[in-house]
Amino acid sequence: MFLEEVSKATLQLFFPKKCESCSRDLEMKEDFICLHCKQEMKFIKGDAHAKKMLQSVFKGRMEVENIWALYQYFEEGNVKNIPQKIKYQGGKQLGHYMGRMLGEVLPKEHDIDLIIPLPLHYKKERLRGFNQSAVIATGISEITKIPVEKRGLERVKYNASQTKFSKYDRWDNVRSIFQLTRPSLFENKHILLIDDVLTTGATLESAAQEILKADNSRISIATLAARL
Ligand SMILES: [Zn+2]
Known part of the structure; x- marks a missing residue:
């Protein structure tokens, strides 16, 4: 030692x-x-106002049991670069470390059965070498002991960066980009869906709507950063 x-x-x-x-x-x-x-970092765990805003992101759009994010993200400041570092600069270890931090803020008492990282299109994953959400999910799983399931939900549309679209186009652009290939994996399960950043929530919603097609499934969401 x-x-x-x-x-x-x-x-x-x-x-x-x-x-x-x-x-x-x-x-x-x-x-x-x-x-x-x-x-x-503006951690959300102890911030009642941020927590409330987070819970209302999908209000009127779909049924979400719970939403957690590690910290709130702003345009200024260094910490906004963390998700980009993970994604574009091969920050696999950083993603894993941040995933463990996120795992620590999740409640010890829960009924979540499975963690599902938001899938990348297989071509994009091959290009990047890894899926950042899957790396974060592994970190969360180490802390919470909830198993990660990478099968059953696939990204079928390889869409370009969202930033150049208007709000409506952005929504149009994310419709049916995921496909539930093995619904039996998610039946009667409470799923924790993982992504790196929550902004409009359109991509997460698209994935969640697909998972919710599995009988008696429920959704919660956790992301590293949230733009509230
Ligand atoms: Zn620093």
């Missing part, structure tokens, strides 16, 4: 690890994200 600590300190001395969010050198006790950035 002692040797381990010494070699970690030596490594950090010669090859300092950088904060994934602001690039500051990390202290020995810090992992991936520095304390400054953690302080900058």
Whole structure:
């Protein structure tokens, strides 16, 4: 144990690890994200107002049991880059670490049966090398011990980036992009659907509507960041 600590300190001395969010050198006790950035994160867990806003995202659109997000995300500040870092800069370990953090804010008492990461189109997943939602889901599963199911829901439409569409087009663009291929996996189950970022919720809604076609299934949602 002692040797381990010494070699970690030596490594950090010669090859300092950088904060994934602001690039500051990390202290020995810090992992991936520095304390400054953690302080900058507006965690939703203790924020009644943010929690309420989060719960109302899908109001009138579909039945969602519960929605959780680790932190609120804004245009300014370093922490908004974390999901991009995970996605576009091969931040698999960071995604996993953030997934564990998200797992910690989920309630210990729950009746969730399965975790489902929002699927990527297989071509996109091949291009990126991994699905960021699946990496986050693995982190959550390690903390909560809820199993991850990657089968049964597929992304059948390879759609381009959403940012250039208007609000209506965006919705039109996400309709029927998912397909439930094995409904039996989700029957009578409470599903926790995972994505990296919650903004309009259109993509998540599209996936959830597909899962809800399985008999007696229920949906909750958890994301790393939420734009409220
Ligand atoms: Zn930082």
